[in-house]
Amino acid sequence: xxxxVYIMTNKSDSVLYxxxxxxxxxxxxxxxxxxxxxxxxxxxVIKLVYYEEFSLAMEAVAREKQLKNWxxxxxxxxxxxxxxxxxxxxxxxxx
Numbered sequence: 251x252x253x254x255v256y257i258m259t260n261k262s263d264s265v266l267y268x269x270x271x272x273x274x275x276x277x278x279x280x281x282x283x284x285x286x287x288x289x290x291x292x293x294x295v296i297k298l299v300y301y302e303e304f305s306l307a308m309e310a311v312a313r314e315k316q317l318k319n320w321x322x323x324x325x326x327x328x329x330x331x332x333x334x335x336x337x338x339x340x341x342x343x344x345x
Contacts, residue, residue: 253310256301
């Protein structure tokens with residue numbers, strides 16, 4: 251089983267959302283189609299900009315908690331280290 255920690259943002263990259271899931275493609279689809287009411291639908295969080303894979307759920311949850319406690323600048327630097335242009339990594343996914 252693979253678990254994911256992911257970071258999503260809105261079109262202007264002004265909001266960051268960090269989550270954990272077992273099915274990244276489906277979860278991103280839910281965000282993009284605003285299927286779950288709350289923060290991500292309210293702030294139009296539709297762009298996947300970063301993710302990490304884990305084989306154990308507890309590792310993914312620990313990493314999610316760690317990232318959520320980081321300063322915004324640290325999160326932005328992490329994203330930029332692998333995705334400097336903040337490209338939507340889910341472009342072309344059909345899930």
